[in-house]
Amino acid sequence: MPTTADLLDQRKFAAQSWFQKLRDQICEVFENIEDTLSSGPMAEKEPGRFERKSWYREDNPDNGGGTMSVMKGRVFEKVGVNISTTHGKFSPEFAKNIPGAEEDPRFWASGISLVAHMHNPKVPAVHMNTRHIITTKSWFGGGADLNTALPNSADTNDFHHAFKTACDKHDDSYYPRFKKWCDDYFFIKHRNKARGEGGIFYDYLDGEDWDGNFAFTQDVGRAFLDIYPRLVRRHMNEDWTAEEREALLVYRGLYAEFNLVYDRGTTFGLKTGGNIDAILMSLPPEAKWP
């Protein structure tokens, strides 16, 4: 059965609304975390609050844009929770690498992208992103991965368990495939080192069952919303040493290397005139290459 225009519009609305709702829920929980910090070197500071800033595509504001929500707090050193919904035409060169775009270069894309860098070296940093893309085909993609300067196996295991549970609910093959995809993708080749403790990464999730794929993408967001705040609360009141903070800053240098050298979204966005602030939101607030 071909997808009617009405059905396409319903799906776009449903996906875009979900990303917005997830953004709202995440921001609320993160601000609550800011409020409940009770000890440690930053406890005397004021709790942070998100600030929102909208942008529109420079080539044509009618083609959409996004909203960045950024908080510089006392637990979250810098966290960005960006949503965007854009449409337009891929350039012929770019269309070659996008499923369904060679036949017709028009696209619609909506998603949420989150990166959190934390003051406390014991609290994991995290990246989460989910998106829905429509060309002559349509698919979901996304994932989440944990990035800790001083990792511990309990956090790593709990993070993976949360996403495994979300995956297993939909397809037994998802977690092993998407975990490996994450390990392969977030690898700093020139350091021969993983960027972090992994998680899941998936893309081009199409196929007949649009509702199922959307439900999975929602469950990835819900898994994130459940597990990440728990890991933050687990460690946020702990003290840290100058050496631990230094280790965090050096670790962040490698994180910046990955994003600037390898990350598809970053390098593509930078080279094709995307919104610079939104693209580079992922870079750490402070990093060292001693």
Next chain:
Amino acid sequence: MPTTADLLDQRKFAAQSWFQKLRDQICEVFENIEDTLSSGPMAEKEPGRFERKSWYREDNPDNGGGTMSVMKGRVFEKVGVNISTTHGKFSPEFAKNIPGAEEDPRFWASGISLVAHMHNPKVPAVHMNTRHIITTKSWFGGGADLNTALPNSADTNDFHHAFKTACDKHDDSYYPRFKKWCDDYFFIKHRNKARGEGGIFYDYLDGEDWDGNFAFTQDVGRAFLDIYPRLVRRHMNEDWTAEEREALLVYRGLYAEFNLVYDRGTTFGLKTGGNIDAILMSLPPEAKWP
């Protein structure tokens, strides 16, 4: 007149010896600068000293390597003065983009590469590099550019004047061409912003007059050795504010972006298994993306 093997060997020896001698002279002057700091926030610290570390090509140590000289001092927050001399065969894919390498993939390369990041936001950071490459062709390349968080026109003018003088001694067309090449190359496209105040950049300087090309490359090194220490001494005893230091750290973030996203040497080196420490020596000791 074809270049005889003897003459080639003499030229390799002459070029390699020059880069080594220039390295020694630069390190001596920079250590002297460390000794003569007399005021400002870092004056109570111990003067820095260079530490040397040699590396050999991992594919085959017989194919050469290099020596990194790194100093973390009280004027120089992090400075690397690297020399290297390597030989081997370019991969077929890479040979396509190298003059004279398609006919015969063997190459010999020697050079000096320097990046200095300074504690004091008023003291310019700097990059200088000169090199000699031999395939079935042979040429010189290099240049120097100034990178100041808080630039002032006197420093910029004096820096440019020094390299213009070196250029004009050899060819009136050099300075305008090499200045523009520098401006074009050290441009952060996604920020629509120059990386710094420019300088000169040249490559593929071949042609009949090998001695003249070598003499020019030596004069570029001498111009650097004269002007940069003067600019450092001009400002190193000045005080700075926390705001000025913050401006430096943010400026360095853009510098890191350029090197990781655009710099040919960095991205090529990272993706083809070069010596990571030597390649990434250019990254700032500390940077911020607030």
